[in-house]
Amino acid sequence: MSQSYNRGTVEDFGRWREFTAGMWAWIFHKFTGWVLVGYLFTHIAVLSTAINVDPAAAQSSADIYTNTIAGLESLLVVRFLEVGLLAVAVFHILNGIRLLMVDLGVGLESQDKSFYASLVLTGAIVVASVPTFLGGKLV
Amino acid sequence: MAEHYSSFERGGRRWLFQRLTAVFLIGVLAFHFVLLHFVNHAADITFLGTQARMSQVGYFATMWLFLVTATFHGVNGVYNALVNQGLTGSQKNAVKYLLVVAGLLLVVQGTRVALAMTNLV
Amino acid sequence: MSTQIEQQETETEEQEAEPEVESPGDRRRAAKRQRLQEEEAQRVAEEETLDDEETVHLKVFRYDPEVEGKQEPRFDDFTVPYHKGMTVLDALIYARDRYDSSLTFRHSCRQAVCGSDALFVNGRQRLGCKTQLSDLEDPVRIEPLPHQEVVKDLVVDMEHFYDQMEAVEPFFDPDELPEDDLEEQRQTRENRETVKMSTRCIWCGACMSSCNIAAGDNEYLGPAAINKAYRFAMDEREGEQRKQERLRIIEQEHGVWRCQTQFSCTEVCPKDIPLTEHIQALKRESVKNNLKFW
Structure with missing residues (x-):
C-alpha cells in the first residue's frame, strides 16, 4: 500500500446537524469560556481607572472611576452586552456543574438531559433578568 | 508514543485544579453577579460604594481569590483548548509562556486595582 | 472431471451434455445445473421487477x-x-x-x-x-x-488505532497465581460488574473515529485504548506493579486528560460500552493514586 487518501477533518463544523448533545455542550462551554476569559481581561482594564481616582472628586461621585462606569452604563449597547454576558456566565456555570457531575461519574446516562436542562434554565434566568438589566436610569 | 510518557504532574494536577477552581468559581461568580447587578445596579456603582465593600477584609479576600482562581481557570482553559486543537512543539511552548505572562500580568494589575479600591493605600 | 469444466458448463447454460451412462455424480451435477438455471432465471426475473x-x-x-x-x-x-x-x-x-x-x-x-x-x-x-x-x-x-x-x-488504515491499543499494554498480569496450576483465578461478582462492559470491545475503531480530540491530537490514546486500560486496571486481580505502570501510561499528557467528555464515543459504540464513564473513572483513579504521594 504505497498510497492512501487523507480526507482531512471530515467531522468539521459543516456537519453540525449531526452533532449530539454532548458535542453541543462542549462547543457552547468552550465558546462561553472564551467570552468569559476575554471579559475578565477587559473588566480588570476598565476597573483600572480606580487607580487614578482623585479622593476629593470621589466624595461628590465625580471621579474618573464612577464616571467611566456611569458612562458605559448609559449606553444601551452596553446594557444588551451585559445581558449577553449574564447568559454566557449562567450557561457556563450550569454546564460547569453538569461537567463536574460527569467528572464525579454521577448520572452519565442522563448527560444529554442535563445539557438541555442547563440550556432551558439559562434561557429562563436571562429572560427573567432582562428588566433588571435594561431598567434603571439610562442617562 | 510509548517512549516518552510524561509524568502525571503536568496533566493531572492541572486537571484537578481546573475542577477545584471551578467549584469555587461557581459560587463566587454567582455571588458577584447577584451583588453587582441585582442588589446594587451596575449603573449605580460609585467609587465610594466600591471602596466601602472592598475595605472589608473578608470581601477583599474573596474578590482577590476570585481574581486568582478565575485567571488560572481561564488561562488554563485557553491553553487546553489550544492543545486540543493540535498545538505542538515550540508553538505550544510559546503559547504556554505567553499565557503564563498574561495571567501573571492580570493578577498583578488586578491586585493593584483591588488595593486602590480600598482605603488602605 | 475438474471443476473448471463444470464451470464452463454452467456458464453456457443452453448446452445439455447428456452422458451416455448416468452415474450418481452425473445426476447430482445435472440437478445442480438445473438449480443454477432456476436461480439465474429467478435473478433475471427479480431484476426485471426491481x-x-x-x-x-x-x-x-x-x-x-x-x-x-x-x-x-x-x-x-x-x-x-x-x-x-x-x-x-x-x-x-x-x-x-x-x-x-x-x-x-x-x-x-x-x-x-x-x-x-x-x-x-x-x-x-x-x-x-x-x-x-x-x-x-x-x-x-x-x-x-x-x-x-x-x-x-x-x-x-487501522494501524494507528492498533498502535494506540497496544500502547496501554492490554494484557492480564497478576502478582500472585493460585498455588494449584489448574485453579481458576477468581474475581468477585462486584468486580466483574465493574469491568463487564469494558470487556465487550471488538476493536472496530468507531469510537476513535468519532472523537473530535483524537482527530486533532494524533498522540491521544483514544477511547478504545483507555477503555482497554480500564478493563485491566480496574480488575482486582491485576498486579499492583502492573497497575502502577498502566496508570502511568494513561495519565501522560496525551492520555485520559485530553478527553473533553463530548460523549461522541459513547454515542457511537456498537457494543454500548459507556466509554466516557470509564475514562472519567480512570481520571479519578489516577488523581487518587497520585494524591497518596503528596
Missing part, C-alpha cells in the same frame, strides 16, 4: 489509488432490492456481488463480533452488520471511517 419492488438507494464512497480514473474520490450510486431485516452490510454485499465486484470493504462474521465493518453511515459511525436499513433515511450514504486514511473504497 422497479416495482421496494429498493434502497446507496451512495458509496469510492477511491482506488492503483486504478487510473479512480484516484479522485467519488460517490457511486447503487439501487439494491430491499428485504425485511436487511442491514447496511447486506446491501453492500449485494451491490458488490451483483453490480461491481471491485467494491471493497471489510467484513467477516456479520454479527457484530469481529468488528471489521465499522463504517460512516449517514454521518455517523456504525457497524454495517448491526445497522438496519429500515432505521436509515434514503439515500444511505456510506463512507469509510473519518479521521483514518483511506486505503481503498471503504477500507481505512
Whole structure:
C-alpha cells in the first residue's frame, strides 16, 4: 500500500446537524469560556481607572472611576452586552456543574438531559433578568 | 508514543485544579453577579460604594481569590483548548509562556486595582 | 472431471451434455445445473421487477489509488432490492456481488463480533452488520471511517488505532497465581460488574473515529485504548506493579486528560460500552493514586 487518501477533518463544523448533545455542550462551554476569559481581561482594564481616582472628586461621585462606569452604563449597547454576558456566565456555570457531575461519574446516562436542562434554565434566568438589566436610569 | 510518557504532574494536577477552581468559581461568580447587578445596579456603582465593600477584609479576600482562581481557570482553559486543537512543539511552548505572562500580568494589575479600591493605600 | 469444466458448463447454460451412462455424480451435477438455471432465471426475473419492488438507494464512497480514473474520490450510486431485516452490510454485499465486484470493504462474521465493518453511515459511525436499513433515511450514504486514511473504497488504515491499543499494554498480569496450576483465578461478582462492559470491545475503531480530540491530537490514546486500560486496571486481580505502570501510561499528557467528555464515543459504540464513564473513572483513579504521594 504505497498510497492512501487523507480526507482531512471530515467531522468539521459543516456537519453540525449531526452533532449530539454532548458535542453541543462542549462547543457552547468552550465558546462561553472564551467570552468569559476575554471579559475578565477587559473588566480588570476598565476597573483600572480606580487607580487614578482623585479622593476629593470621589466624595461628590465625580471621579474618573464612577464616571467611566456611569458612562458605559448609559449606553444601551452596553446594557444588551451585559445581558449577553449574564447568559454566557449562567450557561457556563450550569454546564460547569453538569461537567463536574460527569467528572464525579454521577448520572452519565442522563448527560444529554442535563445539557438541555442547563440550556432551558439559562434561557429562563436571562429572560427573567432582562428588566433588571435594561431598567434603571439610562442617562 | 510509548517512549516518552510524561509524568502525571503536568496533566493531572492541572486537571484537578481546573475542577477545584471551578467549584469555587461557581459560587463566587454567582455571588458577584447577584451583588453587582441585582442588589446594587451596575449603573449605580460609585467609587465610594466600591471602596466601602472592598475595605472589608473578608470581601477583599474573596474578590482577590476570585481574581486568582478565575485567571488560572481561564488561562488554563485557553491553553487546553489550544492543545486540543493540535498545538505542538515550540508553538505550544510559546503559547504556554505567553499565557503564563498574561495571567501573571492580570493578577498583578488586578491586585493593584483591588488595593486602590480600598482605603488602605 | 475438474471443476473448471463444470464451470464452463454452467456458464453456457443452453448446452445439455447428456452422458451416455448416468452415474450418481452425473445426476447430482445435472440437478445442480438445473438449480443454477432456476436461480439465474429467478435473478433475471427479480431484476426485471426491481422497479416495482421496494429498493434502497446507496451512495458509496469510492477511491482506488492503483486504478487510473479512480484516484479522485467519488460517490457511486447503487439501487439494491430491499428485504425485511436487511442491514447496511447486506446491501453492500449485494451491490458488490451483483453490480461491481471491485467494491471493497471489510467484513467477516456479520454479527457484530469481529468488528471489521465499522463504517460512516449517514454521518455517523456504525457497524454495517448491526445497522438496519429500515432505521436509515434514503439515500444511505456510506463512507469509510473519518479521521483514518483511506486505503481503498471503504477500507481505512487501522494501524494507528492498533498502535494506540497496544500502547496501554492490554494484557492480564497478576502478582500472585493460585498455588494449584489448574485453579481458576477468581474475581468477585462486584468486580466483574465493574469491568463487564469494558470487556465487550471488538476493536472496530468507531469510537476513535468519532472523537473530535483524537482527530486533532494524533498522540491521544483514544477511547478504545483507555477503555482497554480500564478493563485491566480496574480488575482486582491485576498486579499492583502492573497497575502502577498502566496508570502511568494513561495519565501522560496525551492520555485520559485530553478527553473533553463530548460523549461522541459513547454515542457511537456498537457494543454500548459507556466509554466516557470509564475514562472519567480512570481520571479519578489516577488523581487518587497520585494524591497518596503528596
